[in-house]
Amino acid sequence: MIETPLEFPSHGTTCRGVLYTPDADSKGLPCVVMAHGFGLTHASGLAPFKEAFCKAGYAVFAFDYRHFGESDGQPRQALSARKEVADWLAALNFVRQLDRIDGNRICLWGTSFSGGLVIAAAAKDGNVRCIISQCPMMDGLASLLAVVGYAGPMQAMRLTWHGTVDWLRRGLGMSPRYIASAARPGELGMMTAEDCLEGYVPLLADNASNYVAAGVSYTFPFFRPIQSASKVACPALMLICDQDTVAPASVAAKAAERMPNAEVKHYPVGHFDVYRGEALAQSIDDQLDFLSRSFR
Template structure:
């Protein structure tokens, strides 16, 4: 199916957020809002899944969160899970206000860290009518409590910025997996090479992000989900035990699809994973939209 793309902008807390809307030819079945991995931008995994869902008949939005990519917000490269969940709710408000989508249900898809962020957004925002998590990282604060030293590092970086204006950053990835946000070789092989790099992406992570990411918990959202949920994951992706625990905690209608990935990152760009994941998400979303 042919897909068209158009810019889509909205605001949160006075900051302009910039997205790309993927549109099918003809009337969309529903509207999908997507969010992606740590430090990522709309041209990466979120956009890949938005495009795949548009090919399946949905309007789908991928956008740069506040402080990332083309979107406004300071300090730059601030990774704030609850802030990103608030961005998602702002996106829902903008989509619902768009006359092209009057009466269309809004559903949600999150990839990697975005799966955990989206879980919180969906649990808190009843306007999101269904949720698919693809290779989601469902952080478990009970099993993996915040390291006080990491949280303190973030706090000190924030205080330094407020005092001096200086934003302390580290790379998101590096070849040596040193002092970086994502010390994973496969993450470097994506974000640090032409495989995943796009002009809109910055390989950076504001150190004060640690104050927000350390201790972030997605697991508590499982029991609060009241809409249909699809878990797409792999035993070779990141932290399968968290995915199993999250799924077990969901009491709303749910389904799961376990695929055979190499690791985590091939969910971002391998059609052998993207296509079945998008098929399963589209099936869930069509069922919800049909009864809306």
């Protein structure tokens, strides 16, 4: 792959990414625009997808959200679904202007939390060729209720308390209150199911961290991309992990039913299993087949 670092503005903040191309000379390439999920950077475990897409002849533009990774934005590790949707739209508009890219053949690719973000972004934009949404978080409220289900209501109360402290600290001009993105069962963290810590930590790149500003616990339940699903008319591939403890599979399936042109693939694995082994290989095969049909 040829790697070209690039940057683009998103509402006054500089976001950075990398354009991956199969060679140095091709023009009019279809492009997969890609970013990671909850609190992660595009360097965190997405190399197999980038490599597979480039090998198939597609360009990939992978970027980091503001406040994360190589992108600017203060405070660091402050996750806002609203801002990240705006970053997706800014990245999309930026890629459409690149000389080497066919602006009419762009796929938005998201996984986990960004699997929901691409639904919201595609609904707002209305002109992307297709989307791929892998183990998607389609309803923040349902995900929070899942946390209550496996960790108990006390965990939700702890998250609310630390979220309150975070917003108060930031309102007073102080540094954020941080909590773990993934932790062991019983510990404080946004994801604490049995498979979360061991699944999340191996994905972390050098420019990623296993913590976020705690205030996300307040806004998380209000991010419900399932409500935008019916507005996504383009071809969509929904890759659902049936044993998902993070993003309830039943909600992803309901979202797909609301999308007029969605295909669904089910994998009998947990949320983090799709990044490795047989599930990864099968997911990539399914995605390449979908892209070959969608980019014709």
